[in-house]
Amino acid sequence: MFETADLGRKISKEEYEPQVEALRTELLKAQFAIQKTNSPVLILIGGVEGAGKGELINELTQWLDVRGVEVQHFQRPSDEAQERPEYWRYWMSLPARGRIAIYYGSWYTPAIIQRVEREKKHAQFELALQRISELERMLAEDHALVLKFWLHIPKEEQRQRFKALDGKKTTRWRVTHKDWEYHELYDRFAEVSETAIRETDTAQAPWHLIEATDARYRNLTVGQTILDAFQRRLSELAAPAQPAATRPTLSGPSAPAIGAILDKVDVDQTATDAHPIRLERAQERLARLTWKAERERRSTVIVFEGWDAAGKGGAIRRISQVIDARLRRVISVAAPTDEERAHHYLWRFWRHLPRGGNVTIYDRSWYGRVLVERVEGFAREEEWKRAYLEINEFEEQLVESGILVVKFFLHISKDEQARRFKEREQITYKQHKITEEDWRNRSKWDEYAAAINEMVARTSTSHAPWTLVPGNDKRVARVEVVETLVQRLEKAL
Amino acid sequence: MFETADLGRKISKEEYEPQVEALRTELLKAQFAIQKTNSPVLILIGGVEGAGKGELINELTQWLDVRGVEVQHFQRPSDEAQERPEYWRYWMSLPARGRIAIYYGSWYTPAIIQRVEREKKHAQFELALQRISELERMLAEDHALVLKFWLHIPKEEQRQRFKALDGKKTTRWRVTHKDWEYHELYDRFAEVSETAIRETDTAQAPWHLIEATDARYRNLTVGQTILDAFQRRLSELAAPAQPAATRPTLSGPSAPAIGAILDKVDVDQTATDAHPIRLERAQERLARLTWKAERERRSTVIVFEGWDAAGKGGAIRRISQVIDARLRRVISVAAPTDEERAHHYLWRFWRHLPRGGNVTIYDRSWYGRVLVERVEGFAREEEWKRAYLEINEFEEQLVESGILVVKFFLHISKDEQARRFKEREQITYKQHKITEEDWRNRSKWDEYAAAINEMVARTSTSHAPWTLVPGNDKRVARVEVVETLVQRLEKAL
Numbered sequence: 001m002f003e004t005a006d007l008g009r010k011i012s013k014e015e016y017e018p019q020v021e022a023l024r025t026e027l028l029k030a031q032f033a034i035q036k037t038n039s040p041v042l043i044l045i046g047g048v049e050g051a052g053k054g055e056l057i058n059e060l061t062q063w064l065d066v067r068g069v070e071v072q073h074f075q076r077p078s079d080e081a082q083e084r085p086e087y088w089r090y091w092m093s094l095p096a097r098g099r100i101a102i103y104y105g106s107w108y109t110p111a112i113i114q115r116v117e118r119e120k121k122h123a124q125f126e127l128a129l130q131r132i133s134e135l136e137r138m139l140a141e142d143h144a145l146v147l148k149f150w151l152h153i154p155k156e157e158q159r160q161r162f163k164a165l166d167g168k169k170t171t172r173w174r175v176t177h178k179d180w181e182y183h184e185l186y187d188r189f190a191e192v193s194e195t196a197i198r199e200t201d202t203a204q205a206p207w208h209l210i211e212a213t214d215a216r217y218r219n220l221t222v223g224q225t226i227l228d229a230f231q232r233r234l235s236e237l238a239a240p241a242q243p244a245a246t247r248p249t250l251s252g253p254s255a256p257a258i259g260a261i262l263d264k265v266d267v268d269q270t271a272t273d274a275h276p277i278r279l280e281r282a283q284e285r286l287a288r289l290t291w292k293a294e295r296e297r298r299s300t301v302i303v304f305e306g307w308d309a310a311g312k313g314g315a316i317r318r319i320s321q322v323i324d325a326r327l328r329r330v331i332s333v334a335a336p337t338d339e340e341r342a343h344h345y346l347w348r349f350w351r352h353l354p355r356g357g358n359v360t361i362y363d364r365s366w367y368g369r370v371l372v373e374r375v376e377g378f379a380r381e382e383e384w385k386r387a388y389l390e391i392n393e394f395e396e397q398l399v400e401s402g403i404l405v406v407k408f409f410l411h412i413s414k415d416e417q418a419r420r421f422k423e424r425e426q427i428t429y430k431q432h433k434i435t436e437e438d439w440r441n442r443s444k445w446d447e448y449a450a451a452i453n454e455m456v457a458r459t460s461t462s463h464a465p466w467t468l469v470p471g472n473d474k475r476v477a478r479v480e481v482v483e484t485l486v487q488r489l490e491k492a493l
Numbered sequence: 494m495f496e497t498a499d500l501g502r503k504i505s506k507e508e509y510e511p512q513v514e515a516l517r518t519e520l521l522k523a524q525f526a527i528q529k530t531n532s533p534v535l536i537l538i539g540g541v542e543g544a545g546k547g548e549l550i551n552e553l554t555q556w557l558d559v560r561g562v563e564v565q566h567f568q569r570p571s572d573e574a575q576e577r578p579e580y581w582r583y584w585m586s587l588p589a590r591g592r593i594a595i596y597y598g599s600w601y602t603p604a605i606i607q608r609v610e611r612e613k614k615h616a617q618f619e620l621a622l623q624r625i626s627e628l629e630r631m632l633a634e635d636h637a638l639v640l641k642f643w644l645h646i647p648k649e650e651q652r653q654r655f656k657a658l659d660g661k662k663t664t665r666w667r668v669t670h671k672d673w674e675y676h677e678l679y680d681r682f683a684e685v686s687e688t689a690i691r692e693t694d695t696a697q698a699p700w701h702l703i704e705a706t707d708a709r710y711r712n713l714t715v716g717q718t719i720l721d722a723f724q725r726r727l728s729e730l731a732a733p734a735q736p737a738a739t740r741p742t743l744s745g746p747s748a749p750a751i752g753a754i755l756d757k758v759d760v761d762q763t764a765t766d767a768h769p770i771r772l773e774r775a776q777e778r779l780a781r782l783t784w785k786a787e788r789e790r791r792s793t794v795i796v797f798e799g800w801d802a803a804g805k806g807g808a809i810r811r812i813s814q815v816i817d818a819r820l821r822r823v824i825s826v827a828a829p830t831d832e833e834r835a836h837h838y839l840w841r842f843w844r845h846l847p848r849g850g851n852v853t854i855y856d857r858s859w860y861g862r863v864l865v866e867r868v869e870g871f872a873r874e875e876e877w878k879r880a881y882l883e884i885n886e887f888e889e890q891l892v893e894s895g896i897l898v899v900k901f902f903l904h905i906s907k908d909e910q911a912r913r914f915k916e917r918e919q920i921t922y923k924q925h926k927i928t929e930e931d932w933r934n935r936s937k938w939d940e941y942a943a944a945i946n947e948m949v950a951r952t953s954t955s956h957a958p959w960t961l962v963p964g965n966d967k968r969v970a971r972v973e974v975v976e977t978l979v980q981r982l983e984k985a986l
Contacts, residue, residue: 067825
């Protein structure tokens with residue numbers, strides 16, 4: 001693969017300067033136009049050591065308006081990052097819409113290095129590449145422009161560059177023992193990188209292999225490629241929207257008939273005398289288990305979804321009242337802030353993931369995408385349809401990193417909901433809990449039921465199953481919730 | 494002082510329950526009303542070990558609507574925090590307007606513990622208390638409701654509680670060696686805490702000493718105090734705004750006559766043949782120095798202010814082009830996001846402080862408060878007047894933590910500005926840089942000059958001096974900026 005970047009292409013100083021001048025003007029114009037779009041831009045600069053990644057990035061930040069550009073650079077993960085899923089720090093680094101992030105190294109770096117150093121087996125490496133593809137696909141579908149560059153220099157060139165740096169007192173510190181070690185591993189690096197590039201070279205996030213021996217050729221080629229991509233994106237956006245040629249294909253089972261899953265829940269179960277005692281016992285165990293989880297640094301993510309007035313608040317309180325306040329956080333999902341809106345919709349959930357040993361309770365969650373946003377038309381069809389896959393991949397990453405994911409859907413009958421709405425309207429301190437909107441949502445009961453049904457069918461996985469909670473009797477619901485949580489924790493710890 | 498919390502007050506279970514019931518209803522109502530105001534609420538829970546801080550916080554989070562409440566708890570600082578000024582993590586923990594943060598321990602904890610353990614001398618302890626007062630004053634002036642509780646139990650009670658926990662298998666792990674050690678130091682703790690409480694007990698952020706031997710008395714008293722504070726705040730807000738009885742007193746020198754400082758700058762200096770060489774040499778030194786700073790983990794904050802079209806962008810580019818892209822970040826200060834607006838105006842600058850060894854360049858800065866916000870009336874008079882002090886305290890904290898603070902004001906003449914505006918209007922790729930607003934701002938030249946003048950007079954301190962840069966000739970300005978930065982870095986490293 002790298003032969004194509006070994007052709008000895010060069011640009012003379014005389015040719016370079018006027019070309020750069022022209023490129024900069026166009027690039028700046030395109031950047032200002034991109035700033036007004038909903039596209040975040042990710043420019044990944046990878047390649048062998050000594051190929052001039054840093055130099056190139058310095059040049060690019062000069063060419064662009066620095067105020068719209070961030071440079072991202074990942075060193076050893078901070079302890080904040082270490083206690084969260086591997087991709088947390090990448091998510092936190094993502095640029096907002098209209099902004100440009102230039103990545104000096106990226107999610108590819110650890111995957112490649114660990115494979116070269118044989119810390120990871122082939123299967124793990126393949127899984128890492130799959131995760132990368134998932135992330136890039138998700139970003140591209142959310143309108144991100146993802147540009148990936150691989151800077152290539154031959155082995156002999158690398159050796160000479162290291163030697164030159166090593167020979168000068170002022171630059172000696174820049175060549176480390178590690179660099180020479182990697183130089184010895186040049187061929188293995190080439191092999192592993194080639195696999196990574198080949199398997200992640202997609203139409204949405206293509207790789208550009210850049211011959212980097214001549215710095216001027218390297219800079220100009222990268223700059224020109226970025227400009228082309230900007231201009232293509234701008235002309236696509238200027239063109240009238242085209243209807244999608246094919247409907248997005250859905251992975252997973254086809255949606256079962258409306259209500260098929262929800263109907264199986266026996267909402268009318270009523271509490272017995274044993275319920276108060278069961279609740280208390282389960283709560284005691286929960287208190288102990290969450291301390292144990294804290295000592296073992298195991299985090300838990302609990303998701304609550306349910307009909308309006310299904311009793312989410314009460315159920316959450318039964319859990320949170322026995323977990324020490326230092327260990328738990330309740331995230332109430334309301335309208336996103338403007339910073340949140342400027343990112344992929346999952347960004348604001350990544351943001352709140354717990355540190356090691358803590359519990360985060362989401363009062364409504366990322367499932368809003370396939371529930372309220374679907375039914376109310378806030379998300380377009382292709383958006384909520386692809387969300388099932390995005391959500392499954394997200395939860396898979398949580399589970400892989402050791403987080404326990406517990407999901408509850410609180411189900412009540414339509415009659416019971418009406419009864420509770422009316423009750424709320426009559427009790428002073430509950431009036432804030434009932435609005436016009438609740439009644440409006442209720443009129444779409446069947447559409448919501450279909451959405452819930454499909455959600456459960458598509459996102460109840462073995463690692464993150466849904467628990468459907470019968471909710472007409474609150475005492476039954478609360479026991480079910482706390483006991484399920486206890487069982488899941490006991491199994492996990 | 495603690496005698497007043499040693500009176501043996503108790504509440505029976507029979508009295509407690511109806512009182513809690515009534516309190517909760519009122520508290521919830523008040524919380525919903527507070528949510529609609531611009532007041533963030535900080536509830537600090539301090540006190541001796543074993544006094545039941547955790548228990549109390551669990552109770553409070555049950556009484557309040559958990560969706561508007563965060564619990565903050567500080568353990569050992571993460572490495573992200575360690576590489577920034579001490580208060581960075583406290584700033585990042587501050588609640589947004591309308592939200593409640595309950596602090597389990599707080600900025601008081603390290604100050605008191607380090608003094609008890611004699612890691613800090615008396616003078617350092619006093620400085621720590623002063624920093625605390627500054628923070629709380631600043632928050633209170635920004636409408637925060639700051640409530641501080643100190644839970645007190647006698648030494649003998651503490652001993653018995655530790656023994657009881659120690660005696661049970663399930664709770665033994667909760668009493669650490671450190672707890673017993675601190676028990677031995679009970680009297681010293683009392684003495685140091687008393688000093689801390691006494692010196693930080695202000696009208697804006699008062700301390701409430703709570704007798705905590707009886708849990709019911711403790712919970713109810715704290716809850717009632719919070720309710721009273723909420724209600725008082727709400728009735729203050731409902732009352733028609735009263736004119737401030739006295740004008741805020743300004744610290745620092747009285748403002749000199751308009752233009753006195755700016756007029757001293759010889760804006761008309763023109764470049765000589767030596768300037769290009771000086772620029773290049775200074776840039777080379779800058780490149781080396783920033784790598785050196787990185788190795789020594791010394792961070793730099795550079796502030797750029799100046800008239801519209803004074804050449805900030807060009808000057809910033811001369812700096813950023815020679816600093817490795819991994820080491821520097823340019824923060825362009827535009828309109829705040831809604832998350833930023835929901836916090837103190839300094840919050841968004843704290844947010845972007847560099848990690849150890851890096852350089853953050855602020856293209857416009859916190860000085861907007863006393864420049865554009867003052868002149869355009871976006872900040873009220875008492876707001877921008879108190880900002881001088883707030884800014885000086887902020888920069889002092891940066892410098893204390895080892896950050897080098899370098900501030901440039903780029904000055905040009907009014908005629909030169911007109912020339913540049915017209916030029917910009919004629920060059921295609923510069924047209925985006927000139928708007929109606931620029932001409933509008935220009936019409937207020939004298940008011941801006943007065944504001945700049947006062948800003949320099951009040952905030953040019955020995956640890957963070959202003960450099961006024963003569964800007965009519967851009968080549969002169971750029972040399973001045975880069976050379977000044979080099980000198981400051983050389984002196985600091």
